Amino acid sequence: MIDKLIIHKGDYIYIRFKALIWHSNCLIKHQTVLQSSINLLEEIYINSYPNLPLVVSFRGVVDTERPFENFFSETVSVQKRPIIFIHNESFGDKIVESIFRIAEPHKRPKHEADPEELDVIKVCCTVEKNDLVKGLIKKIETVEHEFLINAIKACHKPVSHRLLSTVVSANVEFDAAKIISEPSIFIWVCLFMADKISKLIKETFHGEAFNPNSSNIKLLAVSLRGCPFTSAVSFLINKEYDTIDHLGPKHKLFDIELFENFKKGSQYIYIGDFTVGGTEIKIAQAYAELLGCELNYAVVLSSLLDPEVFKENFILMPLTRINDVIPDAKYKLTDSTE
Secondary structure, X not given: OOHHHOEEEOOEEEEEHHHHHHHHXXXXXXXXXXXXHHHHHHHHHHHOOOOOOEEEEOOOOOEEOOOOHHHHHHHHHHHOOOEXXXXXXXXXXXXXXXXXXXXXXXXXXXXOOOHHHOOOOOOEEOOOOOHHHHHHHHHHHHHHHHHHHHHHHOXXXXXXXXXXXOOEEEEEEEOOHHHHOOHHHHHXXXXXXXXXXXXXXXXXXXXXXXXXOOOOEEEEEOOOOXXXXXXXXXXXXXXXXXXXXXXXXXXXXXXXXXXXXOOOOOEEEEEXXXXXXXXXXXXXXXXXXXXOOEXXXXXXXXXXXXXXXXXXXXXXXXXXXXXXXXXXXXXXXXXXXX
């Protein structure tokens, strides 16, 4: 399982530390570096592609209960394998201090030093303004996008019929169960969704992304496939969620009592898997408004239409576009009797 959490690309391997926290601690204290997750990092560092540099992202990790002295002094200093930490702005100085404490005094570089100067233990601890790091971060963004595209592509299968949820015929359809049923893929995709929603909340709702007391912002799932993503993301960004099964083109409300959870004034962010015409999102928006709430944003794995099509109703934020995943995907309106 641990190896499946690693992305092997070119001349390095890449892991998100938050994925290790999830694997070792089930998202309890998911923003904190714990010893159990450091142990997993050590296992990867020693055993996984040992001849390649290891890149570790700390995106979404904001605190550390334990410094990294033991990891650096007992493992890195012995193995001397290059390790590069990125996205560690929240507690980067603590990592740097851990390195400095075990470096020989006459070789201790300043915090602004080029990462390559840490030759005592051959560790690359990042400084965001360093050109080396900026270039690497751009590469990582590309690698993550490729991973996401491949994960979603694996969900498709060729068809030649009308889709069950809408009066559209297609030559491909997608099933998010393929992602949900593969733990390592599910973890990565949920992290990507959490990134998207955290950025949305920070930019739109004045930095409340990691404030557990901000109860007015909630997540909403209204389909079977959307529920697992919504539940996981709610933990990752510390936001409550509601789920209604099934609110969509085919009305089968099995849990009507959950509408009581809609507290007047709540601002909902819809989370779903795939959207073609946006009908499910529009129905969810209508229910939210009838109950005195708002639903102005939707995040989905992939969308057929350009988000601009929906801007008069809501802001759609897909992780990908269907035609970027399957370039020859074709959808067309069909007679409802077909």
